[in-house]
Amino acid sequence: MCRSGGGLEKPIHMKIIVDAMGGDNAPGEIVKGALQAAEEFKVDILLVGCGELILKTMEENGIKSLPKRVEIAHASEVIDMEDNPATAFKDKKDSSMTVGLTLLRDKKGDAFVSAGSTGALLSAATLITKRIRGIRRAAMAPLVPTGGGGTILIDCGANVECTPEYLLQFAFMGSYYASHILGRPEPRVGLLNIGAEESKGGSLQKETYELLEKAGREQRINFLGNVESRDVMMGAVDVAVTDGFTGNVMLKTVEGTGLFFAGKLKKIFKKNALSKFAALLVMGGMEELKKMMDYREIGGTALLGISRPVIKAHGSSDAYAIRNAIRQAQQFASSGLIEDIQDNIGYMKLSGAGE
Amino acid sequence: MCRSGGGLEKPIHMKIIVDAMGGDNAPGEIVKGALQAAEEFKVDILLVGCGELILKTMEENGIKSLPKRVEIAHASEVIDMEDNPATAFKDKKDSSMTVGLTLLRDKKGDAFVSAGSTGALLSAATLITKRIRGIRRAAMAPLVPTGGGGTILIDCGANVECTPEYLLQFAFMGSYYASHILGRPEPRVGLLNIGAEESKGGSLQKETYELLEKAGREQRINFLGNVESRDVMMGAVDVAVTDGFTGNVMLKTVEGTGLFFAGKLKKIFKKNALSKFAALLVMGGMEELKKMMDYREIGGTALLGISRPVIKAHGSSDAYAIRNAIRQAQQFASSGLIEDIQDNIGYMKLSGAGE
Known part of the structure; x- marks a missing residue:
């Protein structure tokens, strides 16, 4: 591949x-x-x-x-x-x-x-x-923290309006990135969509699906089909392919939800003496979780x-x-x-x- | 209004x-x-x-x-x-x-x-x-858990492809829903976008921005401008207006990120005897947080x-x-x-x- x-x-x-x-x-x-x-x-x-x-x-x-x-x-x-x-x-x-x-x-x-x-x-x-x-177009390919140890989300904001061919290229580039830089041998590629069925989404998704399905059939990428954002977060794919608008909204939703949770947890742990004591007992694990959500750990986003x-x-x-x-x-x-x-x-x- | x-x-x-x-x-x-x-x-x-x-x-x-x-x-x-x-x-x-x-x-x-x-x-x-x-079109308008006590995200999957007029109507309907059902007197309405500047997004966002800006100027809705998903999650608006594709991806990203966090927290608290003890100390707060993320508490999504x-x-x-x-x-x-x-x-x- x-x-x-x-x-x-x-x-x-x-x-x-x-x-x-x-x-x-x-x-x-x-x-x-x-x-x-x-x-x-x-x-x-x-x-x-x-x-x-x-x-x-x-x-x-x-x-x-x-x-x-x-x-x-x-x-x-x-x-x-x-x-x-x-x-x-x-x-x-x-x-x-x-x-x-x-x-x-x-x-x-x-x-x-x-x-x-x-x-x-x-x-x-x-x-x-x-x-x-x-x-045709360069794309932003950040590593989003997900259940599978992180997923490449491509594109994430470089191209607001995309053609199926752009997305085909993003799929290949994302797949190569996942194998080269993340060391995943046969990266699972999914097309971000609002349902798993082939018929889901708008014309961009439907036309792109055909191209990716063909590339998968020819064993050039390991295409799993459509994937919902919920399943991306659970680690269902190594690479999620999408237009830059949707990708950007998704990326910033993960970031915002993370901040929302972090704020709530902080409040829970700061509530009283007992909760502050509890915080000490799980500090190690919490630090790890924080690190996992911290963009600084990765450093940056590749322009592919x-x-x-x-x-x-x-x-x-x-x-x-x-x-x-x-x-x-x-x-x-x-x-x-x-x-x-x-x-x-x-x-x-x-x-x-x-x- | x-x-x-x-x-x-x-x-x-x-x-x-x-x-x-x-x-x-x-x-x-x-x-x-x-x-x-x-x-x-x-x-x-x-x-x-x-x-x-x-x-x-x-x-x-x-x-x-x-x-x-x-x-x-x-x-x-x-x-x-x-x-x-x-x-x-x-x-x-x-x-x-x-x-x-x-x-x-x-x-x-x-x-x-x-x-x-x-x-x-x-x-x-x-x-x-x-x-x-x-x-022109009915829309799904769920209440998403956010820092501001929840935000109406409209549309969330009913209409994959939208016109600016649909989005104008979603903005009004979402605003009325927030005031009538959530009891928010002058709901803050934002157009979901990938940046706050007026020039951001594709043609759908740019044209919709003009319509919402006019409705805001005429004091028919309380339009704050473009809003990024990160800020939606922090509670920046009461109503986030978007097409059904983007809304659905955002909604399921919140859900997926919530599940991702919940899984990590569970692991942290189940690690050893001390962490299990810590879990007991913050059980009340954690239950509240769980409840906040639980769709069952709201019941369902209005079809507006x-x-x-x-x-x-x-x-x-x-x-x-x-x-x-x-x-x-x-x-x-x-x-x-x-x-x-x-x-x-x-x-x-x-x-x-x-x-």
């Missing part, structure tokens, strides 16, 4: 380009997280952003000179939330995002990590680094379909989240995932559809 | 028609729940279904003759999951659902409760009992837009859920909600659109 997960092997001489200026906590937390990753994962880091600010941040953390494995590429501008996502990368040609993605395109590094604007990153990655030849590895870190990432996003970028870059998509692109196109 | 919530006053001489044969636990649990409701809420019950089976169920529960306030209307057939939802009601003219909805149409009762097939109930209610004049009150109870309803669904039907029937929709239908139509 695809090359088996090389992502778990140790990469050699890998360099991750990091947008030092993107996100709510830039550059402080970004720089800190990048330095941690350089140290821990023995990975080279190319920090892109205002050199002066980056060095100042290091100084504030007691670091006088550039550590081993860390370089800086100066970029004088920063893309922020006020910028038009579609054009920000060319309106601000010397922004950390534009410079970083250009370095990625020019192979000055093996992957790019940014906690900046999702919309701007998507546009910039698509137009600077370009999509894999034959891929771009010709080189790009990881979108959460906008509110702290140093720990950035450290983990860099680890994820390292796995992505060494996994052979993009090559696998390239090798199999012929099966991801509708027959007769133009390039 | 609309008549204030009469739904909380005690109704007089109300009769609820109950589909005794619908759902996984029919007729046993349905009959039991209906008898409980008759007793507790002093409401008349008209049980529709196989008379022999209903009487046998009563006998098994030690009831020798029909209790006060309870009648039976015989129907020889049952619509089941194998029937085509769109045509089941006419293929099986003597089914409990068809007979029940015909009785409702003919004003032999004030509301109808069924735990049978959602699709069949929707088709049958639309074609037998009919929609309110001017309403039908000319008479219809409540869809969960397919796996037990007696307690049915009892609560009957209470909900009673509130719905005495609330003036349908009259309010009728009085304001002129504001829910696109100018120039035909009847």
Whole structure:
């Protein structure tokens, strides 16, 4: 079906380009997280952003000179939330995002990590680094915490309106990601729908079902059929395929329901002396659960379909989240995932559809 | 904005028609729940279904003759999951659902409760009992457990593909439901979207936004703007408006995430002797949380837009859920909600659109 997960092997001489200026906590937390990753994962880091600010941040953390494995590429501008996502990368040609993605395109590094604007990153990655030849749209593929140890939800917001062919490509890309990066040998792929029967959903789901069913029959993906969001949460599939609107609503519902529960649990445990004592007795388990729901543990969301590895870190990432996003970028870059998509692109196109 | 919530006053001489044969636990649990409701809420019950089976169920529960306030209307057939939802009601003219909805149409009762097939109930209610004049589509409007004490999510599965006009009507109907049945004076209405900005979403969201914004400006509804699912879960709105596909995915994600959490918590508390002791200390709070997530507490989902009150109870309803669904039907029937929709239908139509 695809090359088996090389992502778990140790990469050699890998360099991750990091947008030092993107996100709510830039550059402080970004720089800190990048330095941690350089140290821990023995990975080279190319920090892109205002050199002066980056060095100042290091100084504030007691670091006088550039550590081993860390370089800086100066970029004088920063893309922020006020910028038009579609054009920000060319309106601000010397922004950390534009410079970083250009370095990625020019192979000055093996992957790019940014906690900046999702919309701007998507546009910039698509137009600077370009999509894999034959891929119609790049997609966001986060790992959602589910009963099965996590499920790849693709797409999650990059493409509000989709065609069946986009979803076919998302299914392949999600499946390769699950096998390469998560180490699941024959990832179970489901089409997110409002019922398990083949006839469920709108025209997008019905037409996509046929394409995925065919790909499953030809053993190119392990397609289980339609899957309801309830069953996705119970771990029924490794990859749930959907349009970016529905995926985004689902992702943020999981997040919101998690926060809702966490709030209720906090209240229950803080009620009185006995409940506070109870909290101590189950602290270990609760910490594990909290960790499971914490986006920072994963680090970021892969942008699949771009010709080189790009990881979108959460906008509110702290140093720990950035450290983990860099680890994820390292796995992505060494996994052979993009090559696998390239090798199999012929099966991801509708027959007769133009390039 | 609309008549204030009469739904909380005690109704007089109300009769609820109950589909005794619908759902996984029919007729046993349905009959039991209906008898409980008759007793507790002093409401008349008209049980529709196989008379022999209903009487046998009563006998098994030690009831020798029909209790006060309870009648039976015989129907020889049952619509089941194998029937085509769109045509089941006419293929099986003597089914409990068809007979029940015909009785409702003919004003032999004030509301109808069924735990049978959602699709069949929707088709049958639309074609037998009919929609309110001017309403384009009926919608499912469940109360989702959220940080704000619950949010009406409309639509949740009745209409996979929607127009902006449908969503405008859902917004009005959801708002009236929240004020009449939940007693929220000026319900906060949000359009479910993948960002708060006006420009977010696809063409459905953008066009609907304009309609809702206008209705808000004219003070017909209290429109807050776009709302993300994460914020819906935190209680940001009383009513979240969406198409039936997205709503269904969101609803089942909440359910699935709840089950995921419940499973994890169970494991944490069952780990060892100390954790089991901790469970005892917070049992009260945990029971409350469980209750909050339990669909049985609410009873069912209102079908809004039908000319008479219809409540869809969960397919796996037990007696307690049915009892609560009957209470909900009673509130719905005495609330003036349908009259309010009728009085304001002129504001829910696109100018120039035909009847």
